[in-house]
Each structure stands twice: as structure tokens, then as C-alpha cells.
Amino acid sequence: MTTVETFPTLAEAARAMGSGAAFFGGGTVLMRDVNAGEGPQRLVRSADPALKEIRAQGEIVRLGAGVTMARILAERDLAFLHPVARQIGGPQVRNMGTVGGNLFAPHPYGDFAVALIALGARAVLAGQGGARPVEELMRERARPPLVAAVEIPRPRSGREFGFLKVSRVKPKGVSVLSIAAFLPAEGGRIRGARVAWGAMGPAPMRGQGAERALEGGALDAATIARAAAQAAEGLDPPTDALASTWYRKEMAGVHLRRLLERMERG
Numbered sequence: 001m002t003t004v005e006t007f008p009t010l011a012e013a014a015r016a017m018g019s020g021a022a023f024f025g026g027g028t029v030l031m032r033d034v035n036a037g038e039g040p041q042r043l044v045r046s047a048d049p050a051l052k053e054i055r056a057q058g059e060i061v062r063l064g065a066g067v068t069m070a071r072i073l074a075e076r077d078l079a080f081l082h083p084v085a086r087q088i089g090g091p092q093v094r095n096m097g098t099v100g101g102n103l104f105a106p107h108p109y110g111d112f113a114v115a116l117i118a119l120g121a122r123a124v125l126a127g128q129g130g131a132r133p134v135e136e137l138m139r140e141r142a143r144p145p146l147v148a149a150v151e152i153p154r155p156r157s158g159r160e161f162g163f164l165k166v167s168r169v170k171p172k173g174v175s176v177l178s179i180a181a182f183l184p185a186e187g188g189r190i191r192g193a194r195v196a197w198g199a200m201g202p203a204p205m206r207g208q209g210a211e212r213a214l215e216g217g218a219l220d221a222a223t224i225a226r227a228a229a230q231a232a233e234g235l236d237p238p239t240d241a242l243a244s245t246w247y248r249k250e251m252a253g254v255h256l257r258r259l260l261e262r263m264e265r266g
Contacts, residue, residue: 004042006047007044008046008048010050010126011127013044013048014146017146020040020041020042023146026098027101030089042085049102053067053149054203059154060152061078061154065099065103065150067098068097069097069112070109073085084111087111089172090172104141107199108174108199108240113198114180117136117138117196118195121133121152122134122150123137124148124149124151128145137204138164158266159266160180160184168242174242176242177197177198177237177248177255179196179198179259181260182194183214185219195256197235199248207235209230210256227260228254235248
């Protein structure tokens, strides 16, 4: 039998977490396991209003871990995240699915985490000081920490950030793979390129081959071709019901090219 425990603050909820417990946010993935009789023994939740807070701090946007995809889509100041949130499930999932839950949702879910990695977002952990890069947390998905919020650098223009979800069913099918790219530029040259992939390893991950090919170049046909040629370097995609390892590796460059060409057009 699964029990639900509610705490007024996130700090209290964090202290209550332990063996056999899972934090209950939107429940879009967790409740499926509970209803199947495969869920955790204890569900811990919190009514802390900070979980649903959206706050801009200069060039950084802070989203509480309980902010939903629908809430992101309703915020004009979060327009750079709209193309990502819009592709997270259908309306019912977006109404319930949260930023924090999507960080640790297993493939074929978790596309929002791919975008956060590309943007260099940092996660604020409950009961701990400071913040850690989201890409580091992906290595702890088996025993996820309790995230209070994420801090996301805001792109300076729409051309700096792009996201692509590849699925077999439109418009709300699960992803075969997903790609996000953050390409800030100085003097017409890319400086600090970040490319992230979903479904191309055990967890969302950086694409270092593509990043090296993009770094220092202009976002033009030649640079895009180099990045596409190096797209699959260092990736270890799974074979599953959606696609094979071979297919994902073969198509990585094709889809990265499509994303970069779209960003080039602005």
C-alpha cells in the first residue's frame, strides 16, 4: 500500500525523504507506476509556494520545481522555452507535468531536461546551499536528489537557442530523440557552444563532438556541415521499441543539421 505525506515546506519534505519514498509533484509518470502496483511505498509532497514560483534575476530565470509546462507556456517572459514546453505531451500532461519531474523522467520522456542542459541551467537542491549544473544531476538519475528550483540563463536572441524533438506521431508522440543547441556568438563567431541530446545515452547528455565543430565558427553552411559530420561522436543511444542504436546514430547528423539550419534562418 502506498501512503501520501504532505508537508508545508520543502525543507520538511526533504527531511522526510528516505528509503522507499518518492517525491510527488505532477505525478504524470509516478502515478502510472503506483496504479500498476509498482510504485514506492511512500509518496512525499509539499505545499510550499516556492515550488511554483517564477522569478527573473537579471539574465537568470528561476523556475520552481513545481512549475508546470502549461504555466511556462502562459508566461510571455518565458517565450524562449515555449517551443520546448509545447512539445511535452498533450494538454493534460502539460497541465500536470512539472519542471522538477521532467528532470528525472526516463526515456522516452524528459525532453525538457535536454533543453536545460544546453542552456547551462543549474539546479537548486532542497536543503542544500548553492546550485549544481543540471548535466551533473543526470548522472544521479537512479537516486535523484530533491530539486527545489532551476536557474536558467536567458538567451539574448531567438537565434541563440533552438530545440528539436523527433517523434513518429505528431503532434504529441514520444521522442525518438531530441536535440537542443545554445550558440551564443561574439563578433559573428560562436563562443561557448552547447549541444545536448535526449535518447542518445543512458540519460540526457552533452554532444561534445558537435560542440567542438561549432566552436569558433560562424553559423553558416560550412560550420553546420562540420557539426553534422561529428554529431554522433561520443553518443551511445539505446535500441528500443522506437528506434535502434544504428538508426539513432545514422540520423543524428541529419536532425542536427535541420535544427542548425533553422537557427541560421532565425
